[in-house]
Amino acid sequence: MKSEPLIRWDWITRNWDNGSPSAISTLLESHLLMAFVPVLLGLLVALPLGLACARWPRLYQPTAGLVNVMYALPSLVLFSIFLSVTGLTPATVIIPLTFFTLAVLIPAVVDGLASVPDHVRQSAVAMGFRPLRRLLQVELPVAVPVVLAGTRVATVSSISLVSVGALIGQGGLGELFMDGWQRQFYTPIIVGIALIVLLAVLADGLLVLAQRLLTPWSRAWRDAR
Amino acid sequence: MSWLIDFFGNAANWSGPYGIPVRLLEHLEFSGVAFLIAALIAVPLGMLTGHTGRGALIVVVSANAARALPTLGLLVLVVLLAGVGTAAPVLIPLIVLAVPPILVNTHEGIRGVDPDLRDAAYGMGLRGRQVLFRALVPVALPLILLGLRLAAIQVVSTATIAAFVGLGGLGRFIIDGIATKTYADVIGGAVLVAALALAVQLGFTLLQRVTVSPGVRNLR
Numbered sequence: 001m002k003s004e005p006l007i008r009w010d011w012i013t014r015n016w017d018n019g020s021p022s023a024i025s026t027l028l029e030s031h032l033l034m035a036f037v038p039v040l041l042g043l044l045v046a047l048p049l050g051l052a053c054a055r056w057p058r059l060y061q062p063t064a065g066l067v068n069v070m071y072a073l074p075s076l077v078l079f080s081i082f083l084s085v086t087g088l089t090p091a092t093v094i095i096p097l098t099f100f101t102l103a104v105l106i107p108a109v110v111d112g113l114a115s116v117p118d119h120v121r122q123s124a125v126a127m128g129f130r131p132l133r134r135l136l137q138v139e140l141p142v143a144v145p146v147v148l149a150g151t152r153v154a155t156v157s158s159i160s161l162v163s164v165g166a167l168i169g170q171g172g173l174g175e176l177f178m179d180g181w182q183r184q185f186y187t188p189i190i191v192g193i194a195l196i197v198l199l200a201v202l203a204d205g206l207l208v209l210a211q212r213l214l215t216p217w218s219r220a221w222r223d224a225r
Numbered sequence: 226m227s228w229l230i231d232f233f234g235n236a237a238n239w240s241g242p243y244g245i246p247v248r249l250l251e252h253l254e255f256s257g258v259a260f261l262i263a264a265l266i267a268v269p270l271g272m273l274t275g276h277t278g279r280g281a282l283i284v285v286v287s288a289n290a291a292r293a294l295p296t297l298g299l300l301v302l303v304v305l306l307a308g309v310g311t312a313a314p315v316l317i318p319l320i321v322l323a324v325p326p327i328l329v330n331t332h333e334g335i336r337g338v339d340p341d342l343r344d345a346a347y348g349m350g351l352r353g354r355q356v357l358f359r360a361l362v363p364v365a366l367p368l369i370l371l372g373l374r375l376a377a378i379q380v381v382s383t384a385t386i387a388a389f390v391g392l393g394g395l396g397r398f399i400i401d402g403i404a405t406k407t408y409a410d411v412i413g414g415a416v417l418v419a420a421l422a423l424a425v426q427l428g429f430t431l432l433q434r435v436t437v438s439p440g441v442r443n444l445r
Contacts, residue, residue, distance in 0.1 A: 068426065069423065069426075071378075072378050072382075072419075072422040072423055072425075072426045073382075073419050073422060074381075074382030074383070074385055074418050074419070074422060075382070076382070076385050076386060076396070076399060076415075076418075077382070077385070077399070077415040077416075077418050077419050078415075080399050080402075080403065080411045080412070080414075080415045081412060081415050083403070083408075083411070084228075084408050084411070084412065153292065156289070156292045156293050157292050159293070160292065160293055160294060160295045160296075161295075163295040163297050163298060164295075164296075164297050164386065166297065167297070167386065167389060167400065167403065168403060173295075174295065174297060174298070176298075177295075177297050177298045177301045180301060180302075180305070181301045181305065181389075181390070184305060186302065186305065186306075189298055189301055189302045189305070190302065192295070192298050193294070193295060193298040193299065193302065196293070196294075196295045196298070197290075197293045197294060197295075200292070200293035201293065204289070204293075
């Protein structure tokens with residue numbers, strides 16, 4: 001058996017956008033969809049839920065327990081359970097990953113709101129801020145760094161976890177791992193790993209940038225010191 | 226529900242080389258070995274970087290990189306490169322997965338100990354290593370155990386996909402069930418893995434109760 005080179009560049013150019021459902025660009029698109037929708041849904045649910053937990057601390061214990069259990073459940077387990085409900089659709093990957101992002105995002109929102117110093121909250125009250133305006137204009141902006149830190153973890157994990165979906169036939173770029181495995185062919189596997197890591201790094205970088213734009217005061221404060 | 230009864234009520238699933246007990250032992254065996262190796266690498270390294278303050282950047286970068294690396298891809302690649310059929314290559318992605326959470330939490334735990342406490346330990350005449358093991362480690366223990374717990378859960382969950390490259394473990398029920406469209410096996414296997422992950426979680430919670438000094442517990 002002749003030894004297979006680790007990477008065949010011509011395979012990449014031939015399969016990048018050849019119109020077939022297994023073209024790399026098509027897989028990339030579905031990967032992006034299945035990775036980012038859970039983060040968006042997770043944020044949409046975690047923000048109100050986290051706010052509720054911060055307001056009524058009695059809610060937090062049971063929520064945190066539930067969230068810990070969800071975090072412990074292996075993604076393949078949830079994928080295979082949802083496979084019998086939602087079948088071979090992206091939803092089979094998106095719904096379990098949303099649970100997973102919630103497990104990271106709810107504590108992030110609660111911790112973020114807890115990180116707002118008391119004197120800041122009291123100053124806002126003293127300046128005449130009503131609760132809703134105080135929340136939107138003072139507490140949430142101050143909580144941004146902690147919430148975004150959680151969002152970064154959720155996004156990067158989500159991007160890499162989508163590939164496990166390949167085992168149930170919905171894996172985005174993870175399908176390249178299956179292809180490479182079945183044909184004992186390294187190139188698709190390496191392309192898959194490289195693209196997933198690249199996506200994760202890009203998304204992480206964008207979120208860091210977003211944090212810089214959303215919290216201009218933290219830089220001013222650092223410069224002043 | 227009827228799937229669960231089909232799976233757990235089937236006597237053939239409880240004995241023989243393909244039964245639940247054997248698969249569970251296989252699963253525990255390679256997750257246990259991978260977890261131990263990872264802990265042996267990461268705990269001392271985290272103590273070293275946390276205590277000396279050197280190498281913090283490597284710790285942070287490794288944690289982010291590990292989160293981004295798709296384990297399934299790594300597994301498939303390593304097994305193809307090393308040859309199918311042996312267990313050792315499967316350990317590599319599991320170890321790669323388990324090292325960062327242990328490393329980061331050990332590092333942060335040791336690093337985050339109140340500097341006054343560290344100074345007090347030196348003031349009482351303890352030397353570098355004594356300070357580490359008698360003062361810093363006990364105080365950092367909750368975080369170190371958190372890292373170990375996260376790593377153990379990750380390893381137990383991810384060991385499921387080892388079945389895809391032909392190894393045993395509880396993942397066999399899921400992977401084979403998907404291949405043959407036997408949903409009772411898929412769901413049954415999934416429930417077993419979930420139960421195992423939760424048992425690990427519970428085990429570490431108990432371990433933490435026993436090992437963390439009451440004085441430290443009250444600090445938090």
